[in-house]
Amino acid sequence: MQGVNLKHVLSPKSIAIIGASREPGKIGNVLVKNLVDAKFSGKIFPVNPSAESIYGLKCYSDVREIPGTVDLAIIAIHAELVPEALTESGKKGVKGAIVISGGFSEAGKPELEKELAKAAKKFGITLIGPNCLGVVNPKEKMDAIFIPTYKMERPNEGGIAFVKQSGAIGSMILDVVAREGFGVSKFISYGNAAAVDETDALEFLANDAETNIVVLYIEGVKRGIEFFKATKKLSKRKPLVVIKAGVTEKGAAAAKSHTAALAGSYAAYRAVFKQNRLIEARSLDEMFDYAKIFTTQPxxxxxxxxxxxxxxxxxxxxxxxxxxxxxxxxxxxxxxxxxxxxxxxxxxxxxxxxxxxxxxxxxxxxxxxxxxxxxxxxxxxxxxxxxxxxxxxxxxxxxxxxxxxxxxxxxxxxxxxxxxxxxxxxxxxxxxxxxxxxxxxxxxxxxxxxxxxxxxxxxxx
Amino acid sequence: MQGVNLKHVLSPKSIAIIGASREPGKIGNVLVKNLVDAKFSGKIFPVNPSAESIYGLKCYSDVREIPGTVDLAIIAIHAELVPEALTESGKKGVKGAIVISGGFSEAGKPELEKELAKAAKKFGITLIGPNCLGVVNPKEKMDAIFIPTYKMERPNEGGIAFVKQSGAIGSMILDVVAREGFGVSKFISYGNAAAVDETDALEFLANDAETNIVVLYIEGVKRGIEFFKATKKLSKRKPLVVIKAGVTEKGAAAAKSHTAALAGSYAAYRAVFKQNRLIEARSLDEMFDYAKIFTTQPxxxxxxxxxxxxxxxxxxxxxxxxxxxxxxxxxxxxxxxxxxxxxxxxxxxxxxxxxxxxxxxxxxxxxxxxxxxxxxxxxxxxxxxxxxxxxxxxxxxxxxxxxxxxxxxxxxxxxxxxxxxxxxxxxxxxxxxxxxxxxxxxxxxxxxxxxxxxxxxxxxx
Structure with missing residues (x-):
């Protein structure tokens, strides 16, 4: 999974929303509305076989019907239907996908998630999710988050990248970040990490010119050795603020129940943090405190x-x-x-x-x-x-x-x-x-x- | 000084403001305005020999000219003139005084402060200050603080008493307390403590039916043994949250320079806190965190x-x-x-x-x-x-x-x-x-x- 190009999901020129809905409040409706409201400069193609248009945008019954190139597919349909939708997207030549839908590993269906990952691999699609909050790239006015703006504010453009597995923590952090006026380069909530995980995100952000500091919330990491290498490399270039949840035995058990993450030994994590000079925040408050001094001060x-x-x-x-x-x-x-x-x-x-x-x-x-x-x-x-x-x-x-x-x-x-x-x-x-x-x-x-x-x-x- | 009755300063029925001014923005003007705006239910007598009335209130050229009883004198005139004003107040039968004016010990004039304390003692006046922020008693709509309300909000009535020596910290705390919606029973900023100090305040609050928790900010205490006894007594009845400043050697030196307080050994303070079960807050944030759980929860x-x-x-x-x-x-x-x-x-x-x-x-x-x-x-x-x-x-x-x-x-x-x-x-x-x-x-x-x-x-x- 090394060298995953997150540009496909973070900086698309054209986006298909598979599962777009005309009904206000529905996830598939909010996703279209948020992109429109954010004034996304690229093309937006709602995919909905039974609608003519949503927010003035022409609907398509299938991703393959869309004329021209589609860079990214945001998918918010029933879990069972996602692998097929991803395959269709692959055939269309889509290079990035964000699967918002839940109902995979976290719901006891790891096979369905594997199927998804397989389809992504087959077509060379950079896949975020499933079961994720989505991504935001303020510079590109790219808002692929399914939460309405009245519930959760959106941040300005700036130098901090946020990487989160947990959608809940992610939404809370994004909301605070926007309210407090932090400038954000990228916001990535990767959910179940079927294909892209924290290590991929860190590798990408190490080379991202718009990011001058990275803030990471983790419960557990998927690939220990690669994570160690990626943090070492990134930390030499940019400050990496990390908050680790599941540091106590009971907390680790709760994390396992939450994201099926193996929180692992906190002592081992701390050793990695220390050796690679990560900036550990011991609470959410500290995380914000550190982020703002690092992003603004010499x-x-x-x-x-x-x-x-x-x-x-x-x-x-x-x-x-x-x-x-x-x-x-x-x-x-x-x-x-x-x-x-x-x-x-x-x-x-x-x-x-x-x-x-x-x-x-x-x-x-x-x-x-x-x-x-x-x-x-x-x-x-x-x-x-x-x-x-x-x-x-x-x-x-x-x-x-x-x-x-x-x-x-x-x-x-x-x-x-x-x-x-x-x-x-x-x-x-x-x-x-x-x-x-x-x-x-x-x-x-x-x-x-x-x-x-x-x-x-x-x-x- | 034991058994000082703070009722004279906290619950007066009539107040003389010595140094009242018609000029908006002046301390002597703000003091009158704040009492009027707070809708203080008792009588307000501005004392100003060259004014007829302030905010529709008849002015008096001397405290002794005021007809009827005066319970409290709030004094905001040049330091050199304060002892005489206090003496005049004593002759009038005033039982409480708040001296807002600075220019005493903290300005290198301890003799002037001693003179003040002597006059208070002679007439049996309960004296707060000098060089203090003042007091607030929301229940009685009694606002004796010289800071305008647009700069510093005022709290609602409730169960927390705040006791502070430092006016600066006091004003900041009061402002936050009001904004965060804490209910306050009494707010006492006692400044140089010429007559009334933290121990007096704690003794009074231990018996105050409207106070269910006390929050204390100290740099140093004046009377160690009495302080120990007072905190022990109070703590058995009500939670006492304390924040101690000047805990490091450098911090203690700064405290000495600030309020001439002997910050003393932090280890000794901690021993007292621990033995008497005071709830020590190690930062301002913690102080607010503790205050709100203790005042609301069983x-x-x-x-x-x-x-x-x-x-x-x-x-x-x-x-x-x-x-x-x-x-x-x-x-x-x-x-x-x-x-x-x-x-x-x-x-x-x-x-x-x-x-x-x-x-x-x-x-x-x-x-x-x-x-x-x-x-x-x-x-x-x-x-x-x-x-x-x-x-x-x-x-x-x-x-x-x-x-x-x-x-x-x-x-x-x-x-x-x-x-x-x-x-x-x-x-x-x-x-x-x-x-x-x-x-x-x-x-x-x-x-x-x-x-x-x-x-x-x-x-x-």
């Missing part, structure tokens, strides 16, 4: 962090968090101290953490952030903004975005509050400044970035 | 948990999280299994975690939740709802709220997603069902509840 091989805040308590919490994660408080250079004494009011001490005190405004933040950012003894800057303070308004958001856009060193934000604060937090994130709601998550994420940066640069941790 | 001395989900992957993650936190997966009784086989479709296995599979609707959830909830071998129920699934809609929210309202055992939710999901999550939380976005935080919070419940019931952990 590499950082130093561990000396400056903390700037208008809330002394936050300076204390951030310091605790940094030290506990194994990072260090930077010491400001004599020049930085001098500059701070010159530009700051007397109550502000020229120390790190730098407490700008309660009446700090955007200008004071600007002077402080620039001073810390330019200090060669500072490797990364954390700016904690308490927007509850009356003197601090949205101007500081522009200040932070401006400095961060230089990309010389990581600059991240911590902020927490109600609607006003949340609005500012989202503005920061949508402009590429990761914003954390807790010092703990900020420090932990920064530590992962430092460790990985050292690994790719050859520096020792 | 005690729970058993550790056998049922997990119900419409996403198999979530069942795996939740199982991992439970086991890692030291809880157990419950085993369903033969009766429950029989009931499940009768009411569930064939694809649903009668096992825990209970995967209701992708097409589960609210009715299937209802049957499953009731079966698990009634099983005497189940001590707590976690319901994980993936709202991305097309078959699951807001009906399930009512189902969950209904069962949870019986309060026989804890019932908590896990859900994560975009706007649709977030709307459902908030509906759950506003009806007293804590909803977590990650299995890790749900399991960790439940474990804290089990441990504390065992402590108060005398069961061994």
């Amino acid at each position: 590499r950082c091989t130093g561990d000396r962090v400056a903390v700037i805040t208008n809330g002394g308590g936050m300076g204390v919490l951030a310091t605790d968090a940094l030290v506990e994660e194994g990072l260090r408080l930077a010491e400001f250079s004599p020049e930085t101290r001098k500059l701070l004494r010159k530009t700051m009011p007397p109550l502000v001490k020229d120390e790190n953490p730098l407490d700008l005190v309660g009446d700090a405004d955007a200008e004071r933040f600007e002077a402080a952030i620039k001073a810390a950012y330019e200090d060669s003894g500072v490797d990364a800057v954390i700016v904690s903004t308490l927007f509850q303070r009356v003197s601090l308004d949205s101007h500081v958001v522009d200040v932070i975005i401006n400095v961060a856009s230089r990309k010389k060193k990581p600059l991240i934000n911590i902020t927490l509050g109600g609607e006003y604060t949340e609005t500012q937090r989202r503005a920061l994130e949508s402009s590429g400044v990761p914003s954390y709601t807790s010092p703990t998550s900020a420090a932990r994420s920064l530590k992962k970035l430092v460790d990985y940066s050292r690994f790719v640069s050859g520096k020792k941790n | 005690r729970c001395t058993g550790d056998r948990v049922a997990v119900i989900t419409n996403g198999g992957g979530m069942g795996v993650l939740a199982t991992d999280a439970l086991v890692e936190e030291g809880l157990r997966l419950a085993e369903f009784s033969p009766e429950t299994r029989k009931l499940l086989r009768k009411t569930m479709p064939p694809l649903v296995k009668d096992e825990n975690p209970l995967d209701l599979v992708g097409d589960a609707d609210a009715e299937r959830f209802e049957a499953a939740i009731k079966a698990a909830y009634e099983d005497s071998g189940v001590d707590a129920v976690i319901v994980s709802t993936l709202f991305q699934r097309v078959s699951l809609d807001s009906h399930v929210v009512d189902v969950i709220i209904n069962v949870a309202s019986r309060k026989k055992k804890p019932l908590i939710n896990i859900t994560l997603g975009g706007e649709y999901t977030e709307t459902q999550r908030r509906a759950l939380e506003s009806s007293g069902v804590p909803s977590y976005t990650s299995p890790t935080s749900a399991a960790r919070s439940l474990k804290k509840l089990v441990d504390y419940s065992r402590f108060v019931s005398g069961k061994k952990n």
